Amino acid sequence: MVTHFDHVTIVVRDVGKAKAFFALLGFTEQQSVVIAGGQFSSYMGIPEIEAEHVTLALANSSPHIEVQLLRYRHPDPVLDSDVSRLDKLGFNHVCFKVEDIEAEARRLSASGVELRNEIMEFHDRKLVFLAGPEGVTVELAQWLTR
Numbered sequence: 689m690v691t692h693f694d695h696v697t698i699v700v701r702d703v704g705k706a707k708a709f710f711a712l713l714g715f716t717e718q719q720s721v722v723i724a725g726g727q728f729s730s731y732m733g734i735p736e737i738e739a740e741h742v743t744l745a746l747a748n749s750s751p752h753i754e755v756q757l758l759r760y761r762h763p764d765p766v767l768d769s770d771v772s773r774l775d776k777l778g779f780n781h782v783c784f785k786v787e788d789i790e791a792e793a794r795r796l797s798a799s800g801v802e803l804r805n806e807i808m809e810f811h812d813r814k815l816v817f818l819a820g821p822e823g824v825t826v827e828l829a830q831w832l833t834r
Contacts, residue, residue, distance in 0.1 A: 695743075695754035696782045698824055703742055703759050706821035710755050712799055713784060713826075715744035718754070722761075738762040746784075753784075757821075772823040781817065781825035789814045789830035 700706040707717060724738040742757040770776050786792045789807055793816055797803055804817035804825065813829045820826035 692751040693753065695756050697756040697758060698821060699758045699760065699765050700821050701759065701765070702821075703740060703757055706757050707742065707744065709801065709821050710744050712796055712801060713746075715746050715755055718743040718745045734763065736762055768823075772819065772825060774825060781827050783815075783827035783829050786828045786830050789816060789828055792828055 720742045738761040740759040744755045746753040802819035807816045818826040
């Protein structure tokens with residue numbers, strides 16, 4: 689039985705830019721290694737894989753939450769020209785809970801993060817989409833108490 693969300697992995701071209709984005713959300717770098725060789729090729733299903741693997745963790749979160757970044761050295765990553773489309777099949781977005789969505793939206797906008805829409809209320813939450821690294825959609829949610 690699943691106990692909680694563990695991590696999401698995002699393939700990026702610019703690790704520094706992705707780390708800066710997630711730092712704004714409170715994630716800090718835990719480790720950075722290069723993955724390569726037969727074990728990783730077999731596990732990932734990618735022959736001759738070689739990639740920088742950076743683990744970011746949300747400080748003081750319980751349960752522990754990670755965003756893992758992969759920057760491929762080999763092979764070249766496949767570009768998903770529809771990654772930001774929310775009407776395609778497959779992965780859609782990742783969402784993180786916040787305490788004050790309006791304050792977070794102002795702070796992130798002031799730091800250059802693009803809000804994809806206006807804040808809206810839906811199912812006891814306030815929600816907003818952000819344009820994340822490589823066009824991945826990141827959502828923020830503030831749970832409302834009634």
